[in-house]
Amino acid sequence: MLRCFRKAENNERGADDFHATGCPLNVADLRTPNPIAGAFVEAGVEAGFPRNPDFNGANQEGFGYYQVSQKGGSRFGAGRGYIGATPRANVQVITDAQAQRVIFEQRRAIGVEILRDGKTETIGARAEVLVACGTFGSPQLLMVSGVGPAAHLREHGIALVADSPETGCNLQDHIDYAINRKFRHPALFGIDFATPGQLLRGWKQYKRDGAGLLTTNIAESGGFIRSRPELDRPDVQLHFVIGIVDEHGRKRHYTRGYSVHVCVLRPKSRGTVRLASPEMRVAPLIDPQFLADPTDLQTLMDGVLQAYRVLRAPAMAPFEGRAVYGTNWAEGAELEALIRDHSDTIYHPVCTCRMGSDERAVLDPRLRVRGTEGLRVVDASIMPTLISGNTAAPTAMIGERAAEFIRQSNASAARAA
Ligand SMILES: Cc1cc2nc3c(=O)[nH]c(=O)nc-3n(C[C@H](O)[C@H](O)[C@H](O)COP(=O)(O)OP(=O)(O)OC[C@H]3O[C@@H](n4cnc5c(N)ncnc54)[C@H](O)[C@@H]3O)c2cc1C
Incomplete structure (x- = not known):
């Protein structure tokens, strides 16, 4: 499918065997990387994982920053990339x-x-x-x-x-457990007396040069790792988020902090989407059946222990902070209970x-x-x-491939007519 990924992409780093330029979706590096997200990458390397400047290149494994769907520091999603502000004669939205x-x-x-x-x-x-x-x-x-x-x-x-x-x-999703830590640091994000000033400065910087805090994608860095060394490829993904994320942000904590998200890349649990009503207006019944398969729980627990190794490495050790739930280095039964109580979707x-x-x-x-x-x-x-990673770019790729199928069908229908 690489060909169809490349048909979608305009990577500001330029084209190579895995990336393209000149196509609808703008992909950029973060304009103002957060220093603590950087410390997390360094800690990953210190813990023995490879450094990886491109998770979507030849190798997925290792630690680095995520590239983002942005242009000039602003969000640049598929709507902007493919439809944008330019009207097209053959599209009515x-x-x-x-x-x-x-x-x-x-x-x-x-x-x-x-x-x-x-x-x-x-x-x-x-x-x-x-x-x-x-x-x-x-x-x-x-x-x-x-x-x-x-x-x-x-x-x-x-x-x-x-x-x-x-x-x-067959509903499948990346079950995710966030190691949430409270830690007061001006580079992290949270809600406290300094937040209004931080946001105002961020807004001014954003208006001035399209950079600064407001251009963060929040989940700035991370890694793809093997939860057990004997595996032949990564089975766990980490996202380092520059704030506490609890209940998808619905539960607020009036402090600063960060979260290290650990998700299972190839879960075995399968869920369902069923009708609650024959009316489309009524939301369907969604049952992800998270952790129905015990191997998903084990992978998540092993992944959290690997994340602890990174958090204990010298670059992150000064930012240990205090766990929002449970103890800082929960293992065994305590960790299992925390995972059962707090793990959830990472939106894939x-x-x-x-x-x-x-x-x-x-x-x-x-x-x-x-x-x-x-x-x-x-x-x-x-x-x-x-798939073993984030799902937005693969969905664009699916759109590109479907466009080819549709064109081929139209061409053969025209030939038959
Ligand atoms: C909070 C969040 C964060 C995410 N972060 C990332 C990330 O960092 N990286 C990444 O790769 N992926 C991320 N994803 C996942 C990514 O957004 C999805 O995989 C991708 O958008 C899926 O595309 P889709 O076209 O299948 O569905 P969607 O993008 O959900 O599009 C479906 C659209 O159909 C509309 N719709 C539904 N029913 C109807 C109807 N009956 N009539 C009219 N319209 C309808 C919906 O409103 C929606 O606009 C994230 C998802 C969420 C929710």
């Missing part, structure tokens, strides 16, 4: 609307019903309908439209278009509309929904298994 269902004629998708300003509208499709509602939304939209496990759709009184037993199954859910060449796969290898015509899914939900 409708916002503040929710797709309610895919409309079928027999098994052919012929359009989409949307809800906008409280009114239902229909949009017809001459060639294909592409569903890109994400890992939770795409299986939900398929199911409310009649594509899903037959018995589950029956429970909700939805007329069956295609029995697709694995729609909404995928696989609920998996592609595959087997009959049970929701999509065929060209991302077409099995049992239907004129319908594809193009987003992170199509992954057959969770």
